Amino acid sequence: MRYTGFALLIIVLLAACSAEKKANKAFRLGKYQNTIDIYKKKLANDPNDGKANFYVAESYRLSNRLKEAEPYYAKAGGRGLLKDSIQFFLAEAQKANGKYDEARKTLEAVIASTPDEKFKNRLEAYLNGIDYLEKLNERRSYYKVKNLELINTPSAEYSPVFLNNELYFTSSRGNGKVYEATGTPFTDIYKVASRGANVDLATVATLPEGINSENINDGCITFSPDGKIMVFAKGNSGKRKGTNDVDLYLTRFRNGAWTEPVALNINDPDAWDSSPAFSPDGRTLYFASNRKGRARERAGYGGTDIYSAQMDSRGRFSRVRNLGPEINTAGNELFPYVAEDAKLYFASDGHPGYGGLDLFVVKRVNGKTVIENLAQPVNSNGDDFAIFLFRADRGFFTSNRDGGKGDDDIYTFINEDPNLKVVNYYLQGVTYTPDSVGKLRILPNTKVSLIDHNGDVMQDFVTGNDGKFLFRIYENEDYNLIAETDGYLVKRQAYTTRGRGVDPSTLKELVTNITLDTMVVLDKIDLNKYFVLDNIYYDLDKANIRPDAAKELDKLVQLLIDNPEIKIELSSHTDSIATVEYNQDLSQRRAESAVKYLVDNGISPDRLVAKGYGELRPIARNTNPDGTDNPEGRDRNRRTEFKILEVGVIPKTIEEEEEFDEDKYFKSDGNN
Structure with missing residues (x-):
């Protein structure tokens, strides 16, 4: 009897141990x-x-x-x-x-x-x-929130996206196999006909096979602005351990159907990549990931972070960037969304909130990032996430707050702020180049980048045959436009929106679009072509660099930094007053002084040649035909110029090599 009891004890212990291991x-x-x-x-x-x-x-x-x-x-x-x-x-x-x-x-x-x-x-x-x-x-809130009861069920409904009078959402309402992480069925993507928040329940349907897959979680979708590209998350197939088995996929709408989804090249095989969102112009994809950080990416700040990637015209993605510590925290940031007014919305449990995930909006105020909690009633002590605006003052979001139908529910909201006025600023321009007689002609296939006051690239644009580019910009900010194309000098040009904004209180419409105009002129790289530097003045009989001259030479420093492949001759010229010998010596000292300034500011002396020409190369008359003085002509002759002597080849940096090589890992769908 003792033996039997002891044996039973052993069996119980072994069973407990086995259960714990399991x-x-x-x-x-x-x-x-x-x-x-x-x-x-x-x-x-x-x-x-x-x-x-x-x-x-x-x-x-x-x-x-x-x-x-x-x-x-x-x-x-x-x-x-x-x-x-x-x-x-x-x-x-x-x-x-x-x-x-x-x-x-x-x-x-x-x-x-x-x-x-x-x-x-x-x-x-x-x-x-x-x-x-x-x-x-x-803080007073003007938001009114309501459960979208017709759509919601005791299962999960989340990640609403509105397109062409149809509401897309993700749900676990199916009766298929249970996902072992949550104990609920795997999710599929659904759509329903809708006029804003008024849905036609009779039209609810799953997306076709190929988008949705059996025993896999499908969901969290985004569309390009024209609705022809869809990016969505798919995973938890069991092929990889844990929750990291989630990736982003792309499909195109062609001939009335969606093509076979293709995994994006920006997926990290060891990470969870999900909750994608296109920017309003369709050129940037935002997504969340718990990746550890790779080449050209900043490492994550903890939990899931929000990243961005640039999409080219062929649907390939590159330049993955972490959005940084102002947005990402040691907690979780996910479900990004960019509204038509360019405000970034996201969900976070790392920023101060009510509990679980809260919804936040990122605003730009005088070039600085300001993050604002949307407060109650949008946020609650539950998980509030996945916002989408189908108008500037109304939209959808997801919440598992008390009082819902069960699990995650989709809610609608209206912003009744009487002072709500959305002003969108855009900068449009054209790239030109002067022809042989100085007339401007359109320069196509030019990459133009918008750079913020911190030197960070905000957007890129490659012009077509019309030379046009378009950027989303913001009020009271300073920018640089950098334009480049093969065979031309890289052009850097300042632009500011200070003093160009409008007072929203004077506007009657809910949304107002304001477009500002500019142009960028690029010079062709021609050997021995002279470029005159404006406003390089010297004191009488002196060669030292004055403060006003330094400002102009700083522009040349930047030009040489932007165009590291060129070697130049920097030349100084005088008028005909004084002797030929004196003017030659003075111009040489001035040219050498200018070159020294460039070297002192980081330009390699191997790229510079100082040359004084004295009065030997006038571009205007020093005297009039009757022998009298010609002050305007002499002023033009007292100039500083540079010409391109050589154009070399700059080796690619490690970063550029990695970016180039990365394309071979892109999983093509055969149509790119």
Whole structure:
């Protein structure tokens, strides 16, 4: 009898050990619902098992069910588990459940006990975010929010996108196989006929096979402005471990049907890449990723970050960039969306908010980034995310707040701010080049870049045969336009919108578009062609560089930096007053002084030749035909010029080589 009892004990222990191994394996594979189910059985016998509570809490958190994690974090603990981290997650869960005072006490206790200064700073920032809510609630809101009841079900409906009188959304309402991370069915993409927020429920249908796939999560879509390109997320197929098995795919609408989806070349095989959104001009794709950072990308700041990538005319993507620490935090930032007014919206649990994910908007104010919480009633202590505006004052978003139909629901909103006026500023221009007689002609196939005051590239545009380019710009900002094409000098040109804005209070329409005009003239690279530098003046009988001359020479420094392949002769010329010998010597000293200034400002002396020509090469008469003085002619002759002596080949930088080589990894659909 003793033996039988002992044997039964061994069997029970082995079974428990086997169940724990199974649960831990499921957790590593991202099968969080399986982990929850197994450990809950263990908790039924021992509710205070710290390790079991921890894995249940983590599984709820990692499958976006933070509210349900709270009672389990409260009991979590054990050998090898970080107590401070558990308490931080407990505070997050308390906040998600609207228990702000409890979350504050939990954070204060961790701050007092943790020795990790970096972690302490994060906790203090999170605590300050709770205090910030009091100020946020004092702000008046003009938003009116309503559950889109006709669409929503007890299953999840999220990521609404409106296009051509159809509302697209993602839902788990199907009755197929259950996704083991959440315990709910896999998601598909649906669409329904809609006039704004008025949907025709009878028209609800899934997108065709090829877009939606069996036993795979499909969802989070975006369209190019013409509706002919769709990018969407697809994954959790089980081919890779955990939640990182999510990538972005592109399909085109051709001959009345969507083409076979193709994985984007910007996917990171070791990361979760999802929630894509095209910019209004269709040239930039924003998305969220938990990648660690690759060549030419800044490493992530924690959790999921928002990135951007540029799309060319063939649908290829490049120049992946992290949006930086102003937007991305140690938490999660995802579901980006760019409205017609160029404001970036996104969801975050890292910026101060009510709990879970909150919706934020990024505004540009005098060239600076300002991030604003949309406040209640748009935000709640639940997850609020995936906003989309089908008009400047109304749209959709997603929330799992209390009072919904279940899981994630789609909500509609209206902004009734009486002072809401949207002003969109655009800069349009044309690239030209002078012909042999100085007449301007259109220069096609020119890359024009818009550079902000920090020197960062905001947008690129390649002109067509008409030489036209178009950029979205902002009020009260300073820019540079940089234009380049083969065989021509790179041209850098300043542009400002200061003093060119309009007062929104004077406008009657909800949306006003203002287009400003400019032109950029590029000079062809011709050997021995002279370019006159304006306003390079010297004091009488002196060769030192005056402050006014330095400003002009700074422009030449920038030109040489922008065109590193050219070697120039910098020459100085005089009028005919004084002797030939004196003028020759003076012009040589002035040319050498100008070259020294360029070298002192970073230009290699190997690229520069100083040459004084004295009075030998006038471009105007120093005297009139009757022998009298010609001041205007002498003024033109006292000039500084440069000419191009050589054009070399600059080796590609490592970054350029990597960018070039990256194209071979693009997974073509055979139509590019």
